[in-house]
Amino acid sequence: MWSRFLWAFGLTALTGLAGCLLLILLVDPLGVSPIGVISKPGYAVSDRRFVAPQIIASGDFDSFLVGTSTIHHVDPARANSALGGRFATVAIHGGTPYELTKMMQLIGRNAPQAKRIIIGVDARRWCKTEPYAQYNPKVLFPDWLYDESRVNDFQGLLNLKMVGYSVRQFKIAAGWRAPLIPATGYSNSLVDSRWSLSTARKNLYKKHKKDAAAHGLDDADEAADTEGKHDHPDLVSLDRALTALPAQADVILVVMPSHFTALLNKDRSDIERCKREIAALVDKRHGTMIDFRIDSAWTRNDENFFDENHFRVGLAEALIKRVKQAMDQKQDAEDGVYRMLAGGKSLSRNADAGLSTSPRR
């Protein structure tokens, strides 16, 4: 009797585990299996850190948008029409310098033919005077998907989440449900229909009262006084990452626009110095660096933003056109919306974000 019990146990356990493993390997929601057979019109995993390696390795794209949530709202389709090429976004929300470095190194290894790489520079991440935390504590970064070893890609594959992802990926392939992340990696999480000026202003003027901020008087003067000689340790990683990118690719660093209240923070002058240090790295690589994080009509307009660092889709669309303009004209924008920090002429490259003491309207 107990022998039959043991057989039933063994067969059921073996069938269950082997079945789950086979499902995961055949459907391959993380893109690591050598026997994956399902085509992917989109992805079943909502965490971009797990999806980006698949987008890069897919071979469907020759150009990439890299960065944090600040560049994530740039639609790759707009980039295609403005700049040409086949863009995908591999931006990750709350990405740390370490994670973004890993991403760029992965592009260098797995997309060596890439033509154009636009890197959204989130000054809050790269320009800290202390090393930024390696990982975002809220989300797991799968290092094993970003290193050179293929063997460790299989670690942690056998689990309930992966079974769920596999079922979902299968449904997506069969057309029974929409992907959580489309094949281009683009999905807008800041839905414009939910935007309201009052909410935006509540977010924008948390630290700086509106009147004071409008005149640029709040912390700006103090900031100028506190300028120190800080190092930016994460720029070492950025340098390494830029070097790892494919040599023939156009590398365009875009300092993403922040609402001008962000320019009033005490770290303002230090960030300006950091930008110049980044520009030196970009120059070394013969790349382009365009700075939208300056006092301009764009950054003064509350209607362009959800909060200090996240802008609306309309601005994202305009931004990509201005990137094209900057690439063509290779000089500062006449209307002061951007300035060239590398790869073009700039009259204000060494100025302090162009912050005036009166509002630009």
Add this chain to the structure above:
Amino acid sequence: MLFQSQGFILIFLPATLAAFYALANRPTGREYALILASLIFYGWWDPRFIPLLVGQTIFTWMIAEAFLRKPSPFWIWIGVAANLAVLGFFKYALFVAGAAVSFVGLPEPGWNIVLPIGISFYTFELVSYLVDLKRGTGGHYGLRKFCLFIFLFPHLIAGPIIRHNEIIPQFDESPLRPGLAQRFGWGIAFFVVGCAKKVLIADPLARIIDPIFNIHRIPALTDAWLGALGFTFQLFLDFSAYSEMAIGLGLMLGLRFPDNFNVPYRATDIREFWRRWHMTLSRWLRDYLYIPLGGSRNGTAVYIKATLITMGLCGLWHGAGFTFIAWGLMHGVALIVCHVWQRNGRELSAPVGWAVTMVFVIVGWVVFRADDFASAGQMLAGMIGSGGIAGDTRWPLVLAAAALVSLVGPSTKDFVEENLQPRPIYGAGLAATAVLVILLVGMGQPQNFIYFQF
């Protein structure tokens, strides 16, 4: 390597069982196979502690050899003192130094001592063997068997605390002897039930109650009781799960370990509670501490002294901290009160006795779990409503499941040995549970067992 990790279940255990049964007809070979597997298992945590484990074991064996050649109590005292000194150094040196410098007003020492995992358990096993030798009940064992008795991976880290004479004779029994399929079936059932209790109930409970114990203010009544009840169930389910997995692994290897828990939260008085809770520790304390200190047959004063010392040391064994000592002494006082109450012929009805016992045990666990007396005080204040009534945390369904398993369901021993029928459908059901557990533990870092820190 945790019992409930994929590495253990899918690689280590099948490989060890395969090697063990391949050598089933060669006693020496299978014993070496288990020693090697146990050292790999232990070294997986921190290989630095292997020399300590091996050294302490061989030293104790050599002391025993010396005693058996020339039976002088001197050898036993040396052996016991050395073992306790090692335990004292690793577990209590920092605590004593901290208490001493704090007493004279100096800052805390900046150094740290890493506690070798399982040291409290295997040191007690070594000490009990030496004491048994002096009493004339210790056997004469070869080094290989003695090492296997201590190293044997199922009980090495957190018990059950096994005595030499209940396990070493079993090493000579062939694992292929009649009843193999039943032993293996029972072993699987113990292991799977333990895994399920740990992964499906105890770990989710921990995620809910840990934040309540870490808020550093008086929690609201509902939060405080959720925390206290949650920890009460979590501790039982976590530790009994470990013991059951150990018993199950032992059975798979043809070995029978002593039981460690017998539905302790159904006890109707505190003496009964200690007869049902961590039974192998209770009997160790009884046989090697309480009775040598005089026990209950030498007058009231001796009884009180023996009980308080035993329970105070029981608290200290659990952790180097004043809260643990206080918890032990609380139980010591309760045992004395209960003893006097019962000796005077007074009786409580079973429901009242159970309620009083449970409230006392729960309050005790709050002191046991809290980082310090201030935190314990805040939690207890919350339990009487000093922090308001309604808290922020919803009472989860898993708490009901925990209560059901802890208070109503059969003990795992009864479930496996009395209720479980050797029918294929039950085997398939256990397998489905095992697959679910394996898939769940694959989702993240498996959680340590609470008793690993002791």
